[in-house]
Amino acid sequence: MTALLDVDRLGVRIDAPDAPGDGTLVESVTFGLEAGDRLGIIGESGSGKSLTALAILGLLGHPLRPSGAVRIASGGGIVDAVTAPLRRMDRVRGSTVGAVFQEPLASLDPLMRVGKQLSWPFAHHRGLRGDALRRAVLDALADVQLAEPERIANSYIHEISGGQRQRVAIALALAAGPRLLIADEPTTALDVTVQAGVLELLQREITERGMTMIFISHDLPVVTGITDRVLVMRRGRQVEIADTRALLTAPAEEYTRTLVAASRALDALLPATGGESA
Amino acid sequence: MTVTIPVVPENAPLERSTRRRPRTRRSINLAAGAVLFGVIALVALVSLLWTPFAPEDTGGGRLEPPGAEHWAGTDRLGRDLFSQLMIGARLAMAVGFGSVVIAAVVGITLGLIAAVADRWLDDTISSLLDIAIAFPTLLLAMLIVAWRGASLESAILAIGLAGSAIIARLTRVTATRVLAMEFVTASRTSGTGVLGVIRLHVLPNVWPTLIVPLALQFGGAVVAEASLSYLGLGSPPPNSSWGRMLQEAQSTVLVSPTAAILPGILLVATIIGANLLADGLRDVADPASRSIG
Numbered sequence: 001m002t003a004l005l006d007v008d009r010l011g012v013r014i015d016a017p018d019a020p021g022d023g024t025l026v027e028s029v030t031f032g033l034e035a036g037d038r039l040g041i042i043g044e045s046g047s048g049k050s051l052t053a054l055a056i057l058g059l060l061g062h063p064l065r066p067s068g069a070v071r072i073a074s075g076g077g078i079v080d081a082v083t084a085p086l087r088r089m090d091r092v093r094g095s096t097v098g099a100v101f102q103e104p105l106a107s108l109d110p111l112m113r114v115g116k117q118l119s120w121p122f123a124h125h126r127g128l129r130g131d132a133l134r135r136a137v138l139d140a141l142a143d144v145q146l147a148e149p150e151r152i153a154n155s156y157i158h159e160i161s162g163g164q165r166q167r168v169a170i171a172l173a174l175a176a177g178p179r180l181l182i183a184d185e186p187t188t189a190l191d192v193t194v195q196a197g198v199l200e201l202l203q204r205e206i207t208e209r210g211m212t213m214i215f216i217s218h219d220l221p222v223v224t225g226i227t228d229r230v231l232v233m234r235r236g237r238q239v240e241i242a243d244t245r246a247l248l249t250a251p252a253e254e255y256t257r258t259l260v261a262a263s264r265a266l267d268a269l270l271p272a273t274g275g276e277s278a
Numbered sequence: 279m280t281v282t283i284p285v286v287p288e289n290a291p292l293e294r295s296t297r298r299r300p301r302t303r304r305s306i307n308l309a310a311g312a313v314l315f316g317v318i319a320l321v322a323l324v325s326l327l328w329t330p331f332a333p334e335d336t337g338g339g340r341l342e343p344p345g346a347e348h349w350a351g352t353d354r355l356g357r358d359l360f361s362q363l364m365i366g367a368r369l370a371m372a373v374g375f376g377s378v379v380i381a382a383v384v385g386i387t388l389g390l391i392a393a394v395a396d397r398w399l400d401d402t403i404s405s406l407l408d409i410a411i412a413f414p415t416l417l418l419a420m421l422i423v424a425w426r427g428a429s430l431e432s433a434i435l436a437i438g439l440a441g442s443a444i445i446a447r448l449t450r451v452t453a454t455r456v457l458a459m460e461f462v463t464a465s466r467t468s469g470t471g472v473l474g475v476i477r478l479h480v481l482p483n484v485w486p487t488l489i490v491p492l493a494l495q496f497g498g499a500v501v502a503e504a505s506l507s508y509l510g511l512g513s514p515p516p517n518s519s520w521g522r523m524l525q526e527a528q529s530t531v532l533v534s535p536t537a538a539i540l541p542g543i544l545l546v547a548t549i550i551g552a553n554l555l556a557d558g559l560r561d562v563a564d565p566a567s568r569s570i571g
Contacts, residue, residue: 057466094468111482
């Protein structure tokens with residue numbers, strides 16, 4: 001198997017005169033992904049998880065500057081997201097790397113009907129037109145298990161529920177058939193029952209399409225449930241990277257131990273809230 | 279530039295639910311604006327095909343009062359005022375639409391460039407816009423007329439360019455806000471390029487903010503043209519602008535007041551009509567506010 005993604009000493013710094021310290025936000029993040037891998041990135045808010053995701057997508061805007069290398073195998077060649085020109089990355093995004101974000105209400109255009117939004121990647125990447133395009137959009141909506149795809153396609157996003165929106169966002173990310181999906185806290189904004197449905201959907205799509213995934217979250221149980229390797233981040237630095245099982249049973253770093261312990265403590269607490277036993 | 283008038287007589291009794299009032303009032307605004315504006319636009323269209331007399335026909339008596347032959351009377355050269363008023367409507371519409379289109383095209387383009395561009399270009403454009411906004415519209419228009427000579431086209435260009443600065447500013451601010459939204463990032467992750475983002479997301483999201491100021495500029499443009507013509511910097515005869523009619527009627531206002539009153543009334547009617555229409559358009563432009571309203 002060949003490496004799909006090779007992140008080599010990735011750094012992100014903020015390029016502003018009034019930035020605190022030397023402006024370093026992310027430092028020397030290094031990992032590789034092969035086709036079919038499922039990597040979890042975990043860390044507290046502000047630990048640099050989302051910046052890492054944006055850097056892989058080549059979407060860091062001014063005043064953020066990436067350094068190091070993010071080598072993506074795309075279309076028979078290797079593209080470095082840190083140095084590649086804009087237009088080159090436009091072709092990589094969607095077709096090779098797709099992404100789902102935390103807040104589905106914010107990640108969909110409020111003034112465009114769902115169907116029209118979803119039709120863009122099909123038209124752009126696969127060149128579909130007319131009836132074929134319409135059918136592809138409805139199929140995509142049905143594929144993410146939305147009942148009444150017709151109605152959803154004709155809705156504005158303020159007319160559908162949060163869970164439905166996130167399913168639409170997933171359909172949008174999958175539309176161009178990317179090989180790597182970056183899911184940046186895709187369930188954080190959803191309530192627990194809806195969350196389970198969306199996670200199950202993500203897992204099914206990844207498995208069926210044989211995709212690679214980076215799953216970003218601050219929720220350890222969610223991450224360990226669907227990934228086979230976990231990267232722990234704190235304050236912009238990579239704390240450790242290990243197989244999920246190993247990380248849970250024998251965390252190497254102090255910070256990871258705290259995380260796992262906290263998670264376990266919470267788990268132990270949960271059944272107790274129902275009865276009196278400690 | 280904005281003409282604020284207590285608009286429609288409040289038909290509804292005061293006890294009525296205040297919650298529902300804005301919507302009713304807005305739809306009355308839209309209807310009243312459409313009627314006023316529509317009548318004047320219709321007159322302008324008719325003037326292209328037919329006027330009772332040719333505008334340069336000095337065959338009537340001097341300063342005749344309104345009568346059977348000359349419906350609105352004649353001016354001091356014996357020209358038919360009604361025909362001149364009709365042609366004036368045509369000029370007002372041409373100036374209104376022409377300058378709004380120029381303001382929109384130039385303003386939106388500049389604003390989008392500033393929103394997307396690197397810092398230095400953005401700063402340069404923004405400073406230039408600040409200077410342009412600080413200039414009074416009429417002064418800017420006079421400069422352009424001085425450069426190009428007095429003509430209808432000069433007036434349209436001048437008023438349009440003067441208006442474009444504010445539209446550009448507004449576009450830049452709104453577009454910057456839209457570009458920072460997560461759905462733009464999400465769209466970029468599916469491979470949309472910069473131009474695609476502008477066409478698919480920025481323009482549709484900026485448009486509802488721009489449509490009202492643009493419609494308001496229509497009224498402002500009509501006033502500006504009337505002012506230019508009043509000062510003798512507008513379109514030359516036989517294109518009778520309402521502003522020039524006012525100026526010509528000034529010396530004889532005591533003998534034949536209708537010659538001064540009628541263009542004035544038409545000016546006010548056009549501007550009120552355009553502004554009411556602008557107010558009504560606000561609702562139509564934005565599906566989100568429609569569903570809440």
